[in-house]
Amino acid sequence: MQLVQPFKRVERRLAGSRVPRTTAANSKRMGRVRQHGTSPELAARRIASSVGLRYLLCNSDLPRRPDLANRSRRIAVFVHGCFWHRHPHCPRSTVPKSNVAYWNETVLRNVARDRRGIATLRRRGFTVVVIWECELSVTACVARRLERVAFDSGR
Numbered sequence: 001m002q003l004v005q006p007f008k009r010v011e012r013r014l015a016g017s018r019v020p021r022t023t024a025a026n027s028k029r030m031g032r033v034r035q036h037g038t039s040p041e042l043a044a045r046r047i048a049s050s051v052g053l054r055y056l057l058c059n060s061d062l063p064r065r066p067d068l069a070n071r072s073r074r075i076a077v078f079v080h081g082c083f084w085h086r087h088p089h090c091p092r093s094t095v096p097k098s099n100v101a102y103w104n105e106t107v108l109r110n111v112a113r114d115r116r117g118i119a120t121l122r123r124r125g126f127t128v129v130v131i132w133e134c135e136l137s138v139t140a141c142v143a144r145r146l147e148r149v150a151f152d153s154g155r
């Protein structure tokens with residue numbers, strides 16, 4: 001089964017026991033990974049910092065718990081795994097060939113929650129930025145988007 005590994009708590013919870021937890025290669029790699037945050041989240045934080053966007057990481061009081069949020073500027077940033085949040089038209093979001101119904105149901109339920117959470121945040125006056133995992137390979141594009149949002153919120 002070709003499946004993108006879950007990288008966030010919410011994704012690991014969704015995956016449950018369906019995604020193999022460790023392989024020899026994984027545990028070797030995990031040994032080098034720091035305890036806090038995973039690489040897509042860390043990449044997003046680095047970019048946010050580089051454009052001068054200050055943020056908090058503990059946002060469990062906000063809908064869908066944004067990965068980064070700035071309350072005074074009302075900015076909420078989500079770093080979404082392409083599979084678990086179904087990035088439209090992205091090759092990383094394709095459903096595995098076995099257990100199609102299970103994966104569709106699980107992921108679509110997650111996507112519906114995302115949509116509701118984002119709508120609630122916008123109603124509360126937040127600018128919501130969704131950064132897809134695959135976009136983080138082009139740092140400059142993500143930086144430009146965050147920079148624009150940070151700039152707009154400052155006026």
Ligand SMILES: [Zn+2]
Binds near residue numbers: 082087090092134135
């Ligand atoms: Zn993607």
